[in-house]
Amino acid sequence: METIRFGCQVVSMNVESSTSYAMLQLHDGSLIKAKVLIGCDGANSVIADYIGLKPTRPFTSCAVRGLTFYPNGHGFAPEFLRVRKDKYLVGRIPIDEKTVYWFVVLQWTQGDAEMPKDSVSIRQMTIDITAGFSKDIVDMIEKSDLSSLSLTRLRYRAPWNLLSGNFRRETVTVAGDAWHVKGPFLGQGGSAALEDAIVLARCISKKIGDVDLNGSRMPLSAQKAIEALDEYLKERRQRVVLSSLLTYLRGLLLVEDSSILVRFLSILIISVMFRDPSSHTRYDCGKL
Numbered sequence: 001m002e003t004i005r006f007g008c009q010v011v012s013m014n015v016e017s018s019t020s021y022a023m024l025q026l027h028d029g030s031l032i033k034a035k036v037l038i039g040c041d042g043a044n045s046v047i048a049d050y051i052g053l054k055p056t057r058p059f060t061s062c063a064v065r066g067l068t069f070y071p072n073g074h075g076f077a078p079e080f081l082r083v084r085k086d087k088y089l090v091g092r093i094p095i096d097e098k099t100v101y102w103f104v105v106l107q108w109t110q111g112d113a114e115m116p117k118d119s120v121s122i123r124q125m126t127i128d129i130t131a132g133f134s135k136d137i138v139d140m141i142e143k144s145d146l147s148s149l150s151l152t153r154l155r156y157r158a159p160w161n162l163l164s165g166n167f168r169r170e171t172v173t174v175a176g177d178a179w180h181v182k183g184p185f186l187g188q189g190g191s192a193a194l195e196d197a198i199v200l201a202r203c204i205s206k207k208i209g210d211v212d213l214n215g216s217r218m219p220l221s222a223q224k225a226i227e228a229l230d231e232y233l234k235e236r237r238q239r240v241v242l243s244s245l246l247t248y249l250r251g252l253l254l255v256e257d258s259s260i261l262v263r264f265l266s267i268l269i270i271s272v273m274f275r276d277p278s279s280h281t282r283y284d285c286g287k288l
Ligand SMILES: Cc1cc2nc3c(=O)[nH]c(=O)nc-3n(C[C@H](O)[C@H](O)[C@H](O)COP(=O)(O)OP(=O)(O)OC[C@H]3O[C@@H](n4cnc5c(N)ncnc54)[C@H](O)[C@@H]3O)c2cc1C
Pocket: 008, 009, 010, 011, 040, 041, 042, 043, 044, 045, 046, 063, 064, 065, 093, 103, 152, 154, 175, 176, 177, 178, 181, 182, 183, 184, 185, 186, 187, 188, 189, 190, 191, 193
């Protein structure tokens, strides 16, 4: 049975009314039929649109992301470094002893057409804007792997849009950035997506584990799938709203050209609601 297919782009979807199966239309014209559909298709999710989530909003900034490989080891401490200078924010996280992941956040002030599109121009622009940073940062960007570079407009899903509303339609829901877009401000986007996956798998497996009166395991019915998805959304909602709020406020403070009042309110909310600055990293989503 084909369980994983690479290189598929979902262009649209709908649900077949007679069977309640989700029908995914792929770019090559083929169809995938799914009893349960979890949209993990990131910030521009087609599945989130189908469910009816309010659209994501753009920050006024964008980010270059890349990897740099150091054949003889980089020698950096295993920590998330974040340095801000003028209007630019640089982040660096070692992946292993020889590879470093980094990002540079800058204002998206020019028109779309003026932003660099190819890797060579993206790297050159990044080298130019980070010229005043320390030598290790300048070197890291100069030696970056061209094939790893990307330039992305930063987006967010407004935390107040996550407070209420239904994030399921029939047996279709979302996880990861498709539900709660995370920028580079907390370093928690990857973890948050994995937390979704663990809670979702737990909720679905409980329903698959249901047995009938004869003790036989029952197949997952549409009704049971809906119950599982609702349990998942309920369990995750508070964490998703709070982490999205913190991401949003940090974004306003770190990269947006916010007014003094907005900055003051952001700091006030963070200091009241998120007094412990690293508590979001200690969240326990339970066992699989
Ligand atoms: C600049 C920047 C820096 C960041 N730094 C960090 C960090 O240091 N640490 C951290 O934890 N998080 C970081 N994040 C956040 C993190 O990248 C995301 O939260 C995380 O990648 C979300 O994972 P995901 O699988 O939900 O979505 P994604 O990683 O966006 O994956 C979605 C996938 O779906 C595919 N896809 C999209 N549309 C379709 C379609 N129509 N059909 C088929 N496939 C589709 C995409 O190609 C992609 O492979 C950063 C984000 C940004 C923008």
